[in-house]
Amino acid sequence: MNTPLARRPDLHGFPLVLLFEDRKVIVVGAGKVASRKIDGLIAGGAKNITVISPSATDHIHELADKGIINYIEKKFEDSDLDGAFFALTATEIEEVNRAVFLAGEVRNIFVNSADDPRNCSSILMSTVRQGDVTIAISTAGKSPAFAKWLRRYLQGRLGPEYGILISLVNEERERVKAQGISSEDIDWDRAFDYDVVQMVKNDEISKVKEFISTLVENQIKEIPMISSDG
Numbered sequence: 102m103n104t105p106l107a108r109r110p111d112l113h114g115f116p117l118v119l120l121f122e123d124r125k126v127i128v129v130g131a132g133k134v135a136s137r138k139i140d141g142l143i144a145g146g147a148k149n150i151t152v153i154s155p156s157a158t159d160h161i162h163e164l165a166d167k168g169i170i171n172y173i174e175k176k177f178e179d180s181d182l183d184g185a186f187f188a189l190t191a192t193e194i195e196e197v198n199r200a201v202f203l204a205g206e207v208r209n210i211f212v213n214s215a216d217d218p219r220n221c222s223s224i225l226m227s228t229v230r231q232g233d234v235t236i237a238i239s240t241a242g243k244s245p246a247f248a249k250w251l252r253r254y255l256q257g258r259l260g261p262e263y264g265i266l267i268s269l270v271n272e273e274r275e276r277v278k279a280q281g282i283s284s285e286d287i288d289w290d291r292a293f294d295y296d297v298v299q300m301v302k303n304d305e306i307s308k309v310k311e312f313i314s315t316l317v318e319n320q321i322k323e324i325p326m327i328s329s330d331g
Contacts (some may be wrong), residue, residue, distance in 0.1 A: 112224055117212075118235075121147035126185035129177045129201050131157035132207035133214050140171065142189070144230070153177050154192075169248040179204040189225075191215040218242050223283075227252040232264020264303040266293065266309070269301070273313045276323070287320050 128135055131154035140151055150170040152161055157172055177197055182188055182204045187209070190201045198241045200325065202220035204294035206214035212317065216218040226237040238248045263294035270292050274284045291297070292313050300309050318325055 102105075108265040110185060112218055112221075112239075114224070116226065116239070119145070120147060120148075121186070123149050125184055126142045126150045127182055127185045128152045129146075129181075129188065130154050130191035130215075131161045131172070132191065133158060135189075136160045138189055138191050138215060138225070139164065141225070143169065148149065151181075151199065153181055163191055177201060177209075182208055182210055185210050188212045189215070190217070190220070196219075216245075229259055231259045233267050234259065234263055260302070262298055265306075266298060266301045269306070269309055269313060271321060272310075273317055277317060282321060282324065286324050287317055291316055292325075 105306050121142070124141060124147075126149060128139055128142070128150060129152075131152050135152065135154070139152065140152060150171045150172055152165070153175060154172075155174060157165075157174070157175055161170070161172060164170045177200060177329050179200065182201070184210070185205075188201055190198045190212065191214075192198060196218040198214040198217045202214060202222070204210075205222060209225040212221060213223050213246070215227050218224070222231050224239065224242065226239045227245075228238070229236040231250050238251050240248050252274075270289060273292075274287075274289075277284050277287060297309060297312060301314075
């Protein structure tokens, strides 16, 4: 990573999904904001979270008591980031946020600092989740309020039927790949038509499967086959 900048006016970057699993995640701070961030990390698959703070909310104590997270009651030290995969700060103390950020830079660890973009090497996006569907929203730090509004707007329109439909389409996709045909050669758009979504919503799963299968088979017939003898 580069030397930290004094100012970070541009928060445009490359969006990606971090696969936490058992990788070590450090959260510095244990107040209400940290509690929300920790819930998001858990929802994102983090299973090895250590929270460091002199005091903590009841929610964080509960998570620690259940063995979901590890809580250490102390002030942050640079060595706390040794072996970490990702770090997040949620404190109102700029000096602490800065210390975590600098310790992360030295160790090549991505750091996010809640509402403190100058001490970030990564930003968290507002997300909408429905089954295997995840939509991430960013305003490059310009308007977190709009990102939250858009998340609520999309959440109200992305019902569980979309998660089910994604699974059905993936089943057909795997069947196509098993035939040695690239799924990229298939136009899947019609599988997500409003009428198909409504069928899923009405629990007409067999009809949906038949529709998707027919849609794909008709396209496979049009794909030119390459002769094995060249």
